[in-house]
Structure formats: structure tokens, C-alpha cells
Amino acid sequence: MNKRDFLKGAILFFPAGGLLAMARDASGKANGKAYEPASHFYGMGIEIDKCIGCSRCVEACKAENDVPAEPFYFRTWIERYQIRPSGESVVESINVKGRKRDEAADDRDFVRTFFVPKLCNQCAHPPCVQVCPVGATFQTKDGVVLVDKDRCLGCRYCIQACPYGARYLDPRTHTADKCTFCYHRVVKGLQPACVEVCPTGARIFGDLKSRASRLVRFARMNKVHVLKPALNTEPKVYYAQLDGEVR
Amino acid sequence: MKIPEQVQRLAIVVGVLLAVVLIGRFVLLPSRLVARELHQTATIEREVVKPVRYAGSTACADCHDDVVVKKAKGYHKGLACEGCHGPAVKHAEDPGAVKPAAPRDRKFCPVxxxxxxxxxxxxxxxxxxxxxxxxxxxxxxxxxxxxxxxxxxxxxxxxxxxxxxxxxxxxxxxxxxxxxxxxxxxxxxxxxxxxxxPETREFCGGCHAADAPLKTGAIKDAPKVDLGTHGRSYPCWQCHYPHLPEGRS
Amino acid sequence: MNPETAAGLYELLEQVTGYIYPNEIEIHWSILIVAYPYLTGLVAGAFILASLVKVFNVKEVQPVYRLSLLTALAFLLVAPMPLLLHLGRPERFYEILLTPNPTSAMAMFGFVYAWYLMGVLLLEIWFEFRRDLVVLAQQARPPLRWLYAALSLFSKDISDGALAFDRKAIRAITVIGIPSAFLLHGYVGFIFGSVKANPWWSSVLMPLVFLMSAIVSGIALVVFLYMVLTALRRQPIDMACLDKVTSYLFYAVIVDFSLEALDFIHRLYESEESVGILAKLITDKLFMSLFVLQILLGMFIPLGILVLAKSSRRFNDDLRKLLYFTAVILIQLGIFATRWNVVIGGQLFSKSFRGLMTYKMEVMGIEGLAVTIVVLVLPFVILAAFVRLLPTQRLAEREAAGAAALSGGSR
Structure with missing residues (x-):
């Protein structure tokens, strides 16, 4: 039996393989045809001028993905920027409570202020995947970076390598974890939970391979930018109206 | 050339070690353990079957069409039901047993x-x-x-x-x-x-031009400029923000 | 989640200055990961010192040759332990051997380590000790006799021809061994130097800096061990050897310091986006460990001591020994601080370049101080066993020296 045959057999006979088939059926029901990963490439658009900092996305993410409730583990979070006339920026993560907040009492204390939603950038060229010693984190054909929690060693090299602070060590499994673009929803034709609940439509999820997708339209209508482009990670989370102070 | 005695002995040890490692890795070890693609497929499968908790707004419309129709006309038309009512897959599966939250106090809307x-x-x-x-x-x-x-x-x-x-x-x-x-x-x-x-310089000039007539209710000492020379022909709000004009700290 | 861990993290939250990404509050690479490059550095340094004898024919260093090899082995055996203990799931370590990711610097650890241990160090030690093992197997009583015989792989040939072959083999292995030792520690530097997300680590000089500091720490360790061992055995110290080795130590510290200074000046001069937060990092968080421990106590003062000991002829042997001993201890302290500054320092600032975190060292936990001390002491225990079992001087030379001492000759 050669390796190829073995793999085929495994996919057919392993219970997990059966589950994939079931999932295919389920997604088939949702959009009329079987889900084909290679024909998608997902990304997200974020319109900063629409974000009202209500944190519905953060709460939905924690509920949907069973993220630990403590404020040290986030797959997505909201930052508030306040830029002073001196050019100095005051930044805070509005989802981290328990820290005494530097209240900017007066609107005149800053020249501009806004919220920025952050999440895993699902880089097309992900440094976390490059450094994982066992290949437990990888990019799917549809462009989502996933973590195999059954094989992750918990060495945390990926956490060190992520320039965006998007990864954390799950305190229950002691393995790395991160945003999956709600992969379990997306393959069924649903939106990621954060996009689903955003009241102002500040988040747009879509398929970069489909000309008709909302994301492609978003990229046509806005001048977009990504975070830390100099690192050449090629993020697939695109920001419109991104301020230069945002890192 | 004769191979020295100690090298022969060493060669046996190294040979046995290498053989054990190579046989262990390429023969004894089930290829299931070393097949990267298989691991990835298994991960994707695990990911795909994770439970969905937010049903999505189309799910709500099946039963609550009255609310959906009403909402679709108002300012909240873009809002997902579950944004306020919380994840509702359980409710959709068994509407009688599980009721989603309906925030009614003053804490929620100010979010x-x-x-x-x-x-x-x-x-x-x-x-x-x-x-x-x-x-x-x-x-x-x-x-x-x-x-x-x-x-x-x-x-x-x-x-x-x-x-x-x-x-x-x-x-x-x-x-x-x-x-x-x-x-x-x-x-x-x-x-x-x-x-x-306001669209013209003259609009601001209504109060701030040197020759502006004193309007009723206007402050007498509003700063005056000569519209002909001040700031060339730029519109006033090029330099002054009318909601917070300078001159007051 | 463990409520104690949560309480600890809430406490750390209060000590954050500026802004950090919310997931960054936990310091992931602890003091155990400080011990890891420290240990591999000692291995590489000790081996390179041993290689000087064989490749460059530095006769004076011969008395510490075997000690260096055994030191390298003892520390190499312990080197993977801190890595293993720090894993979130240590029981899965074998995965790194099953499906190593070819693009991961860390995945190559298993291979570099196995090559260095089996392909270089054990081979060289075996060829070096083989004659003595054969002799000891004939002299010793069981069960030691069996041990020696097994270690010599039951070889018996100690004819001149066979010994000449051993010497040739050692030389060949050393020639391969030096680049391998460079690889072992240069690669540890690459693990840090290749993290482009972290400006404190990301530097092409990192492998070189690691390598030079490895040589410094390895030589200093062997000097320390040699002095302690001779004192315990009430044997005379070979001052020619000590002077020579400390000269190498002196040059190595100079090169190490120059490299680190170059790295520092380069960063300061290029003054990239991260320069502000790195400046805050070294003044607010690393002042003690960088300026005081690493640079002042670990470099300047030992350099001064070495210059003093070398420059004046007034110092007698005993005074020089005291000076050398002080210098090597300070250097060890400095190199440990160097590792601390790289590993912990690189995690004390946010990748948003806007804030600083705090590292609170555990004491009793698995990633704590107690375990680290055990990991750092263990190689000395292993080395003590090696030194008891294996002669640190060639038996033939020892006999010759003994005869000479009896006749009242050299001291």
C-alpha cells in the first residue's frame, strides 16, 4: 500500500473523514453546491469611520468560539486612539477592564480620535506558519490560518513571531490559539460572528476570488491599507481610512 | 588498506544505530503519524464541526417576520437580531425551551x-x-x-x-x-x-466684516476683519474651525 | 482557568506602562528559555577551546583539552531539558522529530543537536579516550572493568599504528567539529535573530553575537572548572596553560564586546520606528541587567582584571590565579545577564511599540527559578561523574609527569 492510497483510505474510513463529508453536505445545503476550498480565498475589510467601539464583535467572538473570558485572551479586540495636538497618541484596548483609564476629559485634548478593530490578519505570507516547528499551524487552501490543537507543542514560537499580537496560549489546553475567521461558519455560508453582529457594517467579510464579493466591492470603493506592510506578511485584513498612527 | 580494529567496532555501533533510526522512521512508524496533509485535513474537519452559536439574521426571519419587517424600515435595519439578543442557535432549535435575552434596562443601549x-x-x-x-x-x-x-x-x-x-x-x-x-x-x-x-466668505462677514451692521443679539466686540485684505480669497473655514474658533483658551 | 494564574495576570496588568496588545500581557518565554542558550553557549565555547589544541596545535592548552570535551558533553546532555520543560505540552515533544517543519528554525534543533552530539562530540571523545579505556578495562575491577570495556566497545588494539589513527581521526573530527559548534550556537542565535516581528531580536548580527558570547562563556567555564578541579585534587595548576587560555578569553571578550557595541550603535544610528520603545526598554526595564550586570560587571571589570593580570610582572602566580578566578566568575554572571537581556528583554515591550510589560518570575512552578537552578546545576553533577570515571589527563602523560615529579623536576 503506498502513501497515497493510504491517505485516500484514511480519509474515507477515518471517522473524521466521514465528518468532513457530512460538513460538505451541510454546506452544500446552504449554498446549493458542495464546498470547494480551493475556489475561495477569504479576507476582511474594515471601515474605521464606521466603527462605534461597541465591542459587540468582541463579545460575539468570545461566545461563538469559546474564547476564555479573562481579558488576556482575544481573537479580536478594539483599540481606541486619541491623538493629541502634540502628535502623541494615547491608545487603549477598550475590552481590557481593570486598568485605570487615562480619561481624556475634554474633546479639545486631542485632534482626532477613533476606534480600530483588530484581529488576526490571516496573512497570505504568515510568519507564524513559517516558524511552527511541527507544522501544527498552517494555511488552508481558502486562505485561513488554523492551529492543530492536537499537535501544537505549546512552544509559543508562533506567538513571538506574530507582529500583530493576534495569538494567545489557551490556558486550558496549553496550545496556541487564534482567530479562524469563524471557519466553521464560513464553510456553511455564514458570516464570521464578528461580522454578523456588527451594527454599523464596519466589518466586511468576503472572498477575494469572487468578483461579486462584498470585499472586492469594498476594495474597489475605498483606498485600503494593511497593518505593518513593511514586514511583508501580506495581511488579508484591509483597512479603509486607516490612520498612520495605528500599528 | 586495512581498516583499523577500533573503526570496525565503531562502524558496527553506528551502523546499528542508523539502521534502528531509519527502520523506525521509515518502516515501523505508521505513515499516518508523519503525513502532514492528513493532520491538516483532520484539523480542518475538527474546525468545521465546531458548534455554530450565532444563527445568522436569516434564521430569525422564519418565525419573527413581523419584527423583521418592522426593523427593516427603521434605523436599525442593518443590525443583526443577535447583536442585541445574543447567540440564538439554541433558541432556533428549540424555541419553546430556550429564550434569548432581551435587554430592557438602561445599561444596554448606551453600549x-x-x-x-x-x-x-x-x-x-x-x-x-x-x-x-x-x-x-x-x-x-x-x-x-x-x-x-x-x-x-x-x-x-x-x-x-x-x-x-x-x-x-x-x-x-x-x-x-x-x-x-x-x-x-x-x-x-x-x-x-x-x-x-455656509458657502461664502461674505456669510462669516455678516458678523466679522469691518463694515458689518450690528445685528440684534450679536456680540458687540466680535472680532472684525477687512474682508478685502484678510486671508486673500480663501474661504474662512480654510483656517478657522467655526465650531471652535481660536481666540479662546 | 486557574484562578491563581488569572490573579497573577491581573496584577501584571496594573504594571503595564503605555499600550500593549491585550494578548501580550503574558511573558511566554521564561527564565528556562534564558537557561537554554546559556547552556548551549557553554557547550559550543568549551568545544571550541578544545579544538584549539588539535587544529591550531596550541600545546599550552593541552591540560584542559579533555576537561573541555567532557564539559561540552555534560552541558550538551542537559541543554534540551529547559526547552522540553517549557513546552505547554512536553509529552508531545516527539512530534518535532516526526513532522519537522522545514521552514522552522526551531524544528532544526533535533537535527543540529543529534548531529553535534553523535557526529562530533561523542566520536571525538571516544577516539580521545579509547586508549585509556582499554588500559583501564585491564586494570580496574568489575563492575567498573565491564563499564570501561563496554565504553571502549571491547576494542583492544593500542598499538602505535592504532593510536596514530586515533589522533588522525580526532583531527578530522575537530575540523568538522568547529563549524558544527558554530552551527549549534549560531543557530540558537538565528532562532531569535530571524523573528522579524521583534526589533530587539531581529538582527543579522544575532548569530554572531551569540557565537562570540558562547566562546567567552565556554572558555570562562573551563578555566573555572580547571581551577576548582586542581584545587580539589590538590594538584598544581599549569600556569602556562592558564595564562594562555585567559589570553584567548581576553580576545574573545574584546570581539564579543565589539560585536555587541556594533549592534547597539547600528540600531541607534539607523533609528528605526522601534528606537523609541527600545530606548525606554533599556533604561526602564533592563538598566540593571544590561548596563550594570552585562556590560560593567560582565565585560568592563573582567577586562580590566585581565589587563591588570597580564600587564604587570609583579603579580605572582597566586595573585594571578585569584584575579583570573574573579574574572571568570564575573564573566559567567555577565553572559547569563546577556541571555536574560535577549530572551526576557525581547518580550518586555509591546509589538505595538507603545508600551512595556513586566516579567514576574515564578519561583516554584515548572517554569520557575527552582527548576532553572536544577537545570543549571545538573551538568556539574554529570561532569563530576565523568571526571570520576574518566582520566582528565592522558594516563601515559600522567605516569611520565609523576615520574618527573618524583625525580624533583618540573613543578
Whole structure:
């Protein structure tokens, strides 16, 4: 039996393989045809001028993905920027409570202020995947970076390598974890939970391979930018109206 | 050349070690353990079967079409039901047994509508301490069609940021309508009919030109400039922000 | 989640200055990961010192040759332990051997380590000790006799021809061994130097800096061990050897310091986006460990001591020994601080470049101080066993020296 045959057999006979088939059926029901990963490439658009900092996305993410409730583990979070006339920026993560907040009492204390939603950038060229010693984190054909929690060693090299602070060590499994673009929803034709609940439509999820997708339209209508482009990670989370102070 | 005795012995040890490692790795070890693609497929499968908790807004429409129709006409038309009511897959599966949350107290609406300077201008915001204290929001507002109970009298109801800025400026005593002609419809349907904005230098000159007539109610010592020479032909708001003109600290 | 851990993290939250990404509050690479490059550095340094004898024929260093090799082996055996203990799931370590990711610097650890241990160090030690093992197997009583015989792989040939072959083999292995030792520690530097997300680590000089500091720490360790061992055995110290080795130590410290200074000046001069937060990092968080421990106590003062000991002829042997001993202890302290500054320092600032975190060292936990001390002491225990079992001087030379001492000759 050669390796190829073995793999085929495994996919057919392993219970997990059966589950994939079931999932295919389920997604088939949702959009009329079987889900084909290679024909998608997902990304997200974020319109900063629409974000009202209500944190519905953060709460939905924690509920949907069973993220630990403590404020040290986030797959997505909201930052508030306040830029002073001196050019100095005051930044805070509005989802981290328990820290005494530097209240900017007066609107005149800053020249501009806004919220920025952050999440895993699902880089097309992900440094976390490059450094994982066992290949437990990888990019799917549809462009989502996933973590195999059954094989992750918990060495945390990926956490060190992520320039965006998007990864954390799950305190229950002691393995790395991160945003999956709600992969379990997306393959069924649903939106990621954060996009689903955003009241102002500040988040747009879509398929970069489909000309008709909302994301492609978003990229046509806005001048977009990504975070830390100099690192050449090629993020697939695109920001419109991104301020230069945002890192 | 004769191979030295010690090298022969060493060669046996190294050979055995290498053989053990190579046989172990390439023969004994099930290829299932070393097949990267298989691991990835298994991970994707595990990911795909994770439970969905947010049913998505189309799921709600199946039963609650009345609410959905109502909501689709109001300002909250873009909002997902589960944004306020929480994840509702369980409710959709067994509507009788599991009821989603329906926030009714004053804590919930300010999550979006409390005044925060970082929120985009024009987004309706209130000052929670001053705005009808202690009254639950739903006594006056229907969350599924949140029109104000009566047409707002003043602009601050929505334009809190400008109001707060203006309140500490030299223009504090001017009504918004002094400079912005506001059609009545704007209060009910803000994006249909937008207020006017000053368009010419002469508009500001109405008070600030050297030869401006003293209007009733205007402050006598409003700063005056010669429109002919001041700032060449730039519009005034190129340099002065009318909601917070300089000259006051 | 463990409420104690949560309480600890809430406490750390209060000590954050500026802004950090919310997931960054936990410091992931602890003091155990400080011990890891420290240990591999000692291995590489000790081996390179041993190689000087064989490749460059530095006769004076011969007395510490075997000690260096055994030191390298003892520390190499312990080197993977801190890595293993720090894993979130240590029981899965074998995955790194099953499906190593070819693009991961860390995945190559197993291979570099196995090559260095089996392909270089054990081979060289075996050829070096083989004659003595054969002799000891004939002299010793069981069960030691069996041990020696097994270690010599039951070889018996100690004819001149066979010994000449051993010497040739050692030389060949050393020639391969030096680049391998460079690889072992240069690669540890690459693990840090290749993290482009972290400006404190990301530097092409990192492998070189690691390598030079490895040589410094390895030589200093062997000097320390040699002095302690001779004292315990009440044997005379070979001052020619000590002077020579400390000269190498002196040059190595100079090169190490120059490299680190170059790295520092380069960063300061290029003054990239991260320069502000790195400046805050070294003044607010690393002042003690960088300026005081690493640079002042670990470099300047030992350099001064070495210059003093070398420059004046007035110092007698005993005074020089004291000076050398002080210098090597300070250097060890300095190199440990160097590792601390790289590993912990690189995690004390946010990748948003806007804030600083705090590292609170555990004491009793698995990633704590107690375990680290055990990991750092263990190689010395292993080395003590090696030194008891294996002669640190060639038996033939020892006999010759003994005969000479009896006749009242050299001291």
C-alpha cells in the first residue's frame, strides 16, 4: 500500500473523514453546491469611520468560539486612539477592564480620535506558519490560518513571531490559539460572528476570488491599507481610512 | 588498506544505530503519524464541526417576520437580531425551551449610543447622565424601530460632539440654525434632507466684516476683519474651525 | 482557568506602562528559555577551546583539552531539558522529530543537536579516550572493568599504528567539529535573530553575537572548572596553560564586546520606528541587567582584571590565579545577564511599540527559578561523574609527569 492510497483510505474510513463529508453536505445545503476550498480565498475589510467601539464583535467572538473570558485572551479586540495636538497618541484596548483609564476629559485634548478593530490578519505570507516547528499551524487552501490543537507543542514560537499580537496560549489546553475567521461558519455560508453582529457594517467579510464579493466591492470603493506592510506578511485584513498612527 | 580494529567496532555501533533510526522512521512508524496533509485535513474537519452559536439574521426571519419587517424600515435595519439578543442557535432549535435575552434596562443601549468622542460624527449619541435619568430606554424608544418619541428639538441629540465643542467656544451662544438652515424633515429623516452649510466668505462677514451692521443679539466686540485684505480669497473655514474658533483658551 | 494564574495576570496588568496588545500581557518565554542558550553557549565555547589544541596545535592548552570535551558533553546532555520543560505540552515533544517543519528554525534543533552530539562530540571523545579505556578495562575491577570495556566497545588494539589513527581521526573530527559548534550556537542565535516581528531580536548580527558570547562563556567555564578541579585534587595548576587560555578569553571578550557595541550603535544610528520603545526598554526595564550586570560587571571589570593580570610582572602566580578566578566568575554572571537581556528583554515591550510589560518570575512552578537552578546545576553533577570515571589527563602523560615529579623536576 503506498502513501497515497493510504491517505485516500484514511480519509474515507477515518471517522473524521466521514465528518468532513457530512460538513460538505451541510454546506452544500446552504449554498446549493458542495464546498470547494480551493475556489475561495477569504479576507476582511474594515471601515474605521464606521466603527462605534461597541465591542459587540468582541463579545460575539468570545461566545461563538469559546474564547476564555479573562481579558488576556482575544481573537479580536478594539483599540481606541486619541491623538493629541502634540502628535502623541494615547491608545487603549477598550475590552481590557481593570486598568485605570487615562480619561481624556475634554474633546479639545486631542485632534482626532477613533476606534480600530483588530484581529488576526490571516496573512497570505504568515510568519507564524513559517516558524511552527511541527507544522501544527498552517494555511488552508481558502486562505485561513488554523492551529492543530492536537499537535501544537505549546512552544509559543508562533506567538513571538506574530507582529500583530493576534495569538494567545489557551490556558486550558496549553496550545496556541487564534482567530479562524469563524471557519466553521464560513464553510456553511455564514458570516464570521464578528461580522454578523456588527451594527454599523464596519466589518466586511468576503472572498477575494469572487468578483461579486462584498470585499472586492469594498476594495474597489475605498483606498485600503494593511497593518505593518513593511514586514511583508501580506495581511488579508484591509483597512479603509486607516490612520498612520495605528500599528 | 586495512581498516583499523577500533573503526570496525565503531562502524558496527553506528551502523546499528542508523539502521534502528531509519527502520523506525521509515518502516515501523505508521505513515499516518508523519503525513502532514492528513493532520491538516483532520484539523480542518475538527474546525468545521465546531458548534455554530450565532444563527445568522436569516434564521430569525422564519418565525419573527413581523419584527423583521418592522426593523427593516427603521434605523436599525442593518443590525443583526443577535447583536442585541445574543447567540440564538439554541433558541432556533428549540424555541419553546430556550429564550434569548432581551435587554430592557438602561445599561444596554448606551453600549452603542453613549457619547464617546471617538465615535463617528453624526452617529446618534446621548449623555447618559443627563438624558432622562433612570428611565429605561424602551419606555420612549422601540428598539426595533428606534425613532425618537418626538422630533428632537435641538441638534445636540445627535450631534453631541459638535455641541460639546461649540459649548466652550466663542460661538457658544449662537444657535446651530444661525449658520445652518435646517429643514424640518432633517429631524425625522436626517439623511434625506441635510442642513445647509455656509458657502461664502461674505456669510462669516455678516458678523466679522469691518463694515458689518450690528445685528440684534450679536456680540458687540466680535472680532472684525477687512474682508478685502484678510486671508486673500480663501474661504474662512480654510483656517478657522467655526465650531471652535481660536481666540479662546 | 486557574484562578491563581488569572490573579497573577491581573496584577501584571496594573504594571503595564503605555499600550500593549491585550494578548501580550503574558511573558511566554521564561527564565528556562534564558537557561537554554546559556547552556548551549557553554557547550559550543568549551568545544571550541578544545579544538584549539588539535587544529591550531596550541600545546599550552593541552591540560584542559579533555576537561573541555567532557564539559561540552555534560552541558550538551542537559541543554534540551529547559526547552522540553517549557513546552505547554512536553509529552508531545516527539512530534518535532516526526513532522519537522522545514521552514522552522526551531524544528532544526533535533537535527543540529543529534548531529553535534553523535557526529562530533561523542566520536571525538571516544577516539580521545579509547586508549585509556582499554588500559583501564585491564586494570580496574568489575563492575567498573565491564563499564570501561563496554565504553571502549571491547576494542583492544593500542598499538602505535592504532593510536596514530586515533589522533588522525580526532583531527578530522575537530575540523568538522568547529563549524558544527558554530552551527549549534549560531543557530540558537538565528532562532531569535530571524523573528522579524521583534526589533530587539531581529538582527543579522544575532548569530554572531551569540557565537562570540558562547566562546567567552565556554572558555570562562573551563578555566573555572580547571581551577576548582586542581584545587580539589590538590594538584598544581599549569600556569602556562592558564595564562594562555585567559589570553584567548581576553580576545574573545574584546570581539564579543565589539560585536555587541556594533549592534547597539547600528540600531541607534539607523533609528528605526522601534528606537523609541527600545530606548525606554533599556533604561526602564533592563538598566540593571544590561548596563550594570552585562556590560560593567560582565565585560568592563573582567577586562580590566585581565589587563591588570597580564600587564604587570609583579603579580605572582597566586595573585594571578585569584584575579583570573574573579574574572571568570564575573564573566559567567555577565553572559547569563546577556541571555536574560535577549530572551526576557525581547518580550518586555509591546509589538505595538507603545508600551512595556513586566516579567514576574515564578519561583516554584515548572517554569520557575527552582527548576532553572536544577537545570543549571545538573551538568556539574554529570561532569563530576565523568571526571570520576574518566582520566582528565592522558594516563601515559600522567605516569611520565609523576615520574618527573618524583625525580624533583618540573613543578
Amino acid at each position: 452603542c449610543h453613549a457619547y464617546d468622542p471617538a465615535r463617528p460624527t453624526g452617529f446618534p449619541q446621548i449623555n447618559v447622565t443627563a438624558h432622562n435619568p433612570l428611565k429605561p430606554c424602551i419606555t420612549c424608544h422601540n428598539a426595533h424601530d428606534p425613532v425618537p418619541p418626538r422630533t428632537p428639538r435641538d441638534c445636540a441629540a445627535c450631534h453631541g460632539q459638535i455641541e460639546r465643542t461649540k459649548a466652550v467656544s466663542s460661538h457658544a451662544l449662537l444657535a446651530c440654525t444661525t449658520c445652518h438652515a435646517t429643514p424640518e424633515q432633517h429631524k425625522r429623516s436626517p439623511r434625506r434632507a441635510t442642513p445647509s452649510k
